[in-house]
Amino acid sequence: MAGATLFTLLIVLVVYLLSIIYKEHTIRLAHGKLAAQHGCQPIASKYPLKDRIFGLDFVIENLKCSSSHCYLINSLRRFQEVGGTYTLRIFGHPMIQSIEPENVKAVFATKEKDWRLGEYRTVSFRDLLGVGIFTLDRPGWQESRAWLRPAFEKKRTADVELYERHIGHLFQQLPHDGKTVVDLQDLFLKYTMDSSTEILFGKSVDSLLPESKEDVIASGFAAAYESAKWDVFKNVQLYPFGQFRSKKAFNANVAIVNQFVDRYVKMAIDYQGSSEEADQEGGSVFMMELAKNTTDLKRIRSELLSLLLAGRDTTAALISNTFFVLARRPDILAKCYAEVATFNGGLPTLEQTKNSKYISWLLKESLRVHTIVPVNTRTAAKDTILPVGGGPDGKSPIFVAEGTQFVSSIYAIHRRKDIYGDDADDFKPERWADDTLRPKWGYLPFLGGGRICPGQGLAMTEAAYTIIRLLQLFKDIKAEDPTLEWQEDLAITCCNLHGCRVILTSA
Numbered sequence: 001m002a003g004a005t006l007f008t009l010l011i012v013l014v015v016y017l018l019s020i021i022y023k024e025h026t027i028r029l030a031h032g033k034l035a036a037q038h039g040c041q042p043i044a045s046k047y048p049l050k051d052r053i054f055g056l057d058f059v060i061e062n063l064k065c066s067s068s069h070c071y072l073i074n075s076l077r078r079f080q081e082v083g084g085t086y087t088l089r090i091f092g093h094p095m096i097q098s099i100e101p102e103n104v105k106a107v108f109a110t111k112e113k114d115w116r117l118g119e120y121r122t123v124s125f126r127d128l129l130g131v132g133i134f135t136l137d138r139p140g141w142q143e144s145r146a147w148l149r150p151a152f153e154k155k156r157t158a159d160v161e162l163y164e165r166h167i168g169h170l171f172q173q174l175p176h177d178g179k180t181v182v183d184l185q186d187l188f189l190k191y192t193m194d195s196s197t198e199i200l201f202g203k204s205v206d207s208l209l210p211e212s213k214e215d216v217i218a219s220g221f222a223a224a225y226e227s228a229k230w231d232v233f234k235n236v237q238l239y240p241f242g243q244f245r246s247k248k249a250f251n252a253n254v255a256i257v258n259q260f261v262d263r264y265v266k267m268a269i270d271y272q273g274s275s276e277e278a279d280q281e282g283g284s285v286f287m288m289e290l291a292k293n294t295t296d297l298k299r300i301r302s303e304l305l306s307l308l309l310a311g312r313d314t315t316a317a318l319i320s321n322t323f324f325v326l327a328r329r330p331d332i333l334a335k336c337y338a339e340v341a342t343f344n345g346g347l348p349t350l351e352q353t354k355n356s357k358y359i360s361w362l363l364k365e366s367l368r369v370h371t372i373v374p375v376n377t378r379t380a381a382k383d384t385i386l387p388v389g390g391g392p393d394g395k396s397p398i399f400v401a402e403g404t405q406f407v408s409s410i411y412a413i414h415r416r417k418d419i420y421g422d423d424a425d426d427f428k429p430e431r432w433a434d435d436t437l438r439p440k441w442g443y444l445p446f447l448g449g450g451r452i453c454p455g456q457g458l459a460m461t462e463a464a465y466t467i468i469r470l471l472q473l474f475k476d477i478k479a480e481d482p483t484l485e486w487q488e489d490l491a492i493t494c495c496n497l498h499g500c501r502v503i504l505t506s507a
């Protein structure tokens, strides 16, 4: 009897193993057929892993570089040494790293339907943001994008008056004696928190106002949001193991964040008026547009928090990185002062702000050299093809199996000498004066394709306006330590580890 049971078990096991082998074989055949149809060649470069099973050496090196603030430089070195497109396996999962503009274009634009965000992003971010534009793939993502589009279109006329009010608060916090050192990066983070919360919720947290005037709930929101955002970054970095970290403090912070946002979302849902009316009454176009489409409080909250996460630190980093350069480069600063002088001390209009040529080159260069979203990834939603990286010369198409992670370093793409020339490492705003410089998929501060940043116009206007106004208010900006170099501080977005410590002299 026992022998018969054993025999049956053995048969089941053999059938199971054969079915796996058959399935693998069929998949391989299908892959081979698709690859042959598209003229694919094996990927030319393989990353020389020491641990070929788990890829632990690669993971550990990444973690070490991340904590010693050289992750981006190290990934650039890898591309230079291994190749513009290389492959490896991490914990058994296939990964392709590439800085070939053609591949990036395929993943984010021409073949974007073949790719999804990937769990590392959706799972880690949903704990704070919930389900919204930043954590959704199609079809939900398309819905979010359509809901938000009208608000972004209305916001093209951006709020110079709103910025002016918060610049006033910022000015109050700045020493102008030509002696005292101040870290502008910290203050710009507060400044964009104040402007973003006003743009998104219709009510600013006013973190730049003296404490006595601050709304206690609003300041609680700002602190809780900072702390929760840090936890999300840790979970992304340690994914999938981050999910096992204690969530007690995180959940308490998320509850504070939600409570703050929900006050305003409820008002928007109750109001259900038009966005124009809401704007006149100091409400938020974003909230009103969302409330027109859904009465789901959680969904509106998610969209607003996604916008805050995407727009606040990024804009602060852009302004701060630019001032970091201005304080070290009198040649560039002088050109900016010359442009600002054309306003004869008057407040710049929106049109004048947008038409400030040199400052727009300066911002473009700042985004190129100090890329704020320097790494981007996607996961293949189905078997697909990438145009380059195969064969001995790396110029043939390559086959990509479903589940493969694609990672691109925008930081490294922005330093390609074949696109930017031998001076690619130099900070040179004038390069953008050259009409023949058309980097296309070689310049991606706001990414491209369907998920291109919808807030880029807002961010560029806020940054340009803020820079112009501060240059009007201060006749000199000097670095505390002119020899200090910009160094990456990579979290969800990237800013300068050393902040932006300067000495200001008022005009």
Ligand code: HEM
Residues within 6 Å of the ligand: 133, 134, 145, 306, 307, 308, 310, 311, 312, 314, 315, 318, 372, 373, 376, 377, 444, 445, 446, 447, 450, 451, 452, 453, 454, 455, 456, 458, 459
């Ligand atoms: C200098 C400032 C900014 C930079 C460098 C920046 C960069 C980016 C990048 C690279 C992405 C693509 C991320 C990805 O798909 O993996 C993105 C997406 C996004 N950005 Fe921005 N951004 C900035 C400012 C803003 C602002 C001010 C807002 C809104 C107020 C905003 C809202 C968004 C949203 C909603 C997405 C997600 C779009 C989607 O998935 O369809 N961003 N941004």
